[in-house]
Amino acid sequence: MNTELLGVIASYALTLIIAIFLGRYIAKTFAGEKTWMDFLAPLERFIYKICGINPKEEMxxxxxxxxxxxxxxxxFVYAFFLLIFQDKLPLNPDGNPGQTPDLAFNTAISFLVNCNLQHYSGESGLTYFTQLFVITFLQFVSAATGIAALIVVFKAFRDKTTTKLGNFWDFLVKTNTxxxxxxxxxxxxILAFNGTPASYAGKDTIVTMQGDTVGVSRGPAAGMIAIKHLGTNGGGWFGANSIxxxxxxxxxxxxxxxxxxxxxxxxxxxxxxxxxxxxxxxNIIFGVMTLGMLILLIPSIIQETGGNPAxxxxxVSQLTGAMEGKEVRFGPTATAYWSTVTTIISTGSVNGFHDSTMPLTGMMQLVAMMTNSFYGGCGVGILNYFIFIxxxxxxxxxxxxxxxxxxGHKVxxxxxxxxxxxxxxxxxLILAGTALSSFAIAHGWGANWAVQPGNWLNNPGYHGFSEMLYEYTSSAANNGSGFEGLGDNNIFWNVSTGFVLILSRYLPIIGPVAIAGLLAQKKYVPESAGTLKTDTATFGIMTFAVIVxxxxxxxxxxxxxxxxxxxFSLY
Known part of the structure; x- marks a missing residue:
């Protein structure tokens, strides 16, 4: 337990150190200052030239x-058709079939909007071609889209009064390169040298200790797994994700x-x-977001290390009970930390099954996505927080x-x-979606509550409701994780969550960018004795109270x- 907790503390400390230096670098990059990556300028000019982009044109x-x-x-159109016809494209050594239209609709939208809600299993639901040229591609550009939108807000508040907010294409390209x-x-x-596959070979065959012959999927996974986390995407190359x-x-x-x-x-x-x-x-924003993270993290660690009373x-011993749904390589403390950070930001990857976590840990995961403003995803985290400001x-x-x-601008x-x-x-969107799915199941639109093939839910009662609530919360927060007792690959779930994904991605981007643009073009008002200061702890607490x-x-x-x-049912 103590060793695992030290691992969590070390992970966060390293994250913070890297983020401080990375933040300085990002600010310099988009301010047009010199950085050590300027050697990529010729590549960027080549991209601008073949795409007919003038990066100096202000928007x-x-x-x-x-x-x-x-x-x-x-x-979206590009991804949708490739997913439908993936069985007819190259790089399919395992012979995986094309996706159905409703599943392709959901998958294309999900990865386009940086959610990566997966209603398929990576090994059998995609080919190497679509894993690389649809999924990995969208993981890069969706993350870059969020960052580019945030840079517009950066530009809006740097100058006193302006309508010139840089060039979107320039922001998009530089974010990637x-x-x-x-x-x-x-x-x-790092992943490849530690055993993550990076080859294009098909399934390998192994013989287990029990003597069974098993096919093991592989493929060029290391690069995709890198961007799935860096870009706060979260979709796994394998169905079990980072477990x-x-x-x-x-x-x-x-x-x-x-x-x-x-x-x-x-x-x-x-x-x-x-x-x-x-x-x-x-620093005030960082303090409020970190406070929110700790409020969610500490109860999760306590709950997961305490084990399940049932x-x-x-x-069964407490330690054994605490390991249900966890990977023995990582343990309950590391899983609690991962489950918190992956839901306060919009990654949604897992190193333990969220469906197996304790009810209060599950609630912390839900609250993290419901608030959707503590750190958040690439770019969109601050955009969400900006609304509460x-x-x-x-x-x-x-x-x-x-x-x-x-x-300096009147709101x-x-x-x-x-x-x-x-x-x-x-x-x-979360509550309407959950109400709709509850109504659909209660009226037998697709299945009964009993455990049968093709069912929508495998769990009745409180946990079954939590699974439905989690599905729409994850979709609305562009997260992508799930309580996977849910049988989510059917037309109802694919289409309903697809529309939630679209609305939950673009309207929360359009709103903050529009507000920033409208404020930036107003006359600048110098600070006076009566000006409300937003860089104080008092205002930080006020913003936190609004969120809560x-x-x-x-x-x-x-x-x-x-x-x-x-x-309460457990006790």
Whole structure:
């Protein structure tokens, strides 16, 4: 236990050290300052030339969003058709079939929006071709899309009054060439040298200790696993994700993967402070987000190391009971840490089965995705938090009787309405989706509650409700993890979560970018004695209170019906 806890502390400490330096580098890169990666400029110029891009052409916020949405729509069409016809394409040594239209619809959207909700098993649901040219490709560009959108917000608050917010294509390309690709090479090398497959050979055959002959899937997995974590994507090359011994061979790779999925979300916070020259403000954001993480992490570690009382009643030791659903290579403490960071950010990868965690740990995972603003995904984490800042500024302004201001710009009705709509959209999609699925199952649209092939749920009662709630929460938070007692590969789940994925990705990007663009073009108001300071601990606490109140009011009833009720049923 003590050794495992030291491993968690070491993992977070290394994450923080790397993120501080990475944040400085990211700020310099997008500020146009010289960095050690400038040798890639010729490659970037070549990409701009063949694509007909003028990286010096300034865009306003509307042009940024038009470019972002247009290219994302094109990527969806490209991915959808490749997934349907993957059985007719090369690099398919295992002879895997093409996906059905509803599954391809869900998969293409899921990876496009940086969610990576997988309603298939990686080994049998995809070919090497689609793993590389659809899944890995989308994991790079979806992460870059989120970062590029955040850089627009950076630009909006750096200058006092402006409509010139840089070039989306320049941000997109540089994110890939100067941030994602170089770091992924390092991560992939660590994984490959520790046993993760990196070849194009088909299944291997082994004979187990029991004498059974088993086919073992492999493939060029190391590179894909690198970007799945660095880009806060989370989709596994193998169906078991990072529980699989080839995807996560040992404790070194476990630390590498858990560190890599958090460094960019934290680095973007520090980069924000450096870029807009308000480091104190960034430190307040980091403090609030870290507080939120610890509030979720500490109960999870206590619950997972304490074991399951239902198993203890069977005469099993506490340690054995705590290991249910965990990998012996990592243990319950490392699994609790992973399950927390993978849900507060939008990675969704797993090194232990979330469906097997204790009810209160499951609730912490749900709350992490329901708040969706503690560190968050690549770029979109701060965008989500920004919405709560605007609401906090508005409420604070009302309390002191002044027109709300943020970064020297008056926050008026239009900006507050956008923020309110985005804040309410998240719980609406989660709760409406859960209500719809509950109604569908109760009225026998597709299956009964009993355990039968093709069923929607394998668990009745409180946990079955939690599985449905988790599915839509994960979709709305662009997370992708799941309580996998859920039989999710059918038309209902594929289509319903697909639409939740679309709405939950693009509206929370459009809203903050629009607010930042609208504020940036307003006349700058110098600070005065009555100006509300947003770089203080008081304002940080105010923002945290707004997050907690909105989440509590929206989600407590559903949590009471699921994980809380399940917790009390164990005792």
């Amino acid at each position: 306003n916020w509307k042009q940024h969003l038009k470019a972002l949405l247009t290219i994302n729509m094109l990527w 100067r941030i994602l690709l170089p770091i992924c090479v390092v991560i992939a090398l 699989h011994p080839l995807e996560n061979p040992n404790y070194l790779t476990n630390m590498t993967e858990v560190i890599s999925q958090v460094i960019i979300p934290i680095a973007m916070i520090f980069a924000f402070g450096i870029f807009i020259r308000r480091r104190k403000f960034a 198993i203890a009643k069977m005469g 605007i609401i906090a500024v508005f409420i604070s302004g009302l309390m002191v009787g002044r027109t709300p201001e943020f970064m 008026e009705a239009r900006e507050v309405k956008i923020a309110a709509l985005v804040a309410l959209l998240h719980p609406f 109140i909105i989440a509590a009011l929206a989600f407590f009833p559903s949590l009471a019906l699921g994980p809380i009720a399940e917790y």
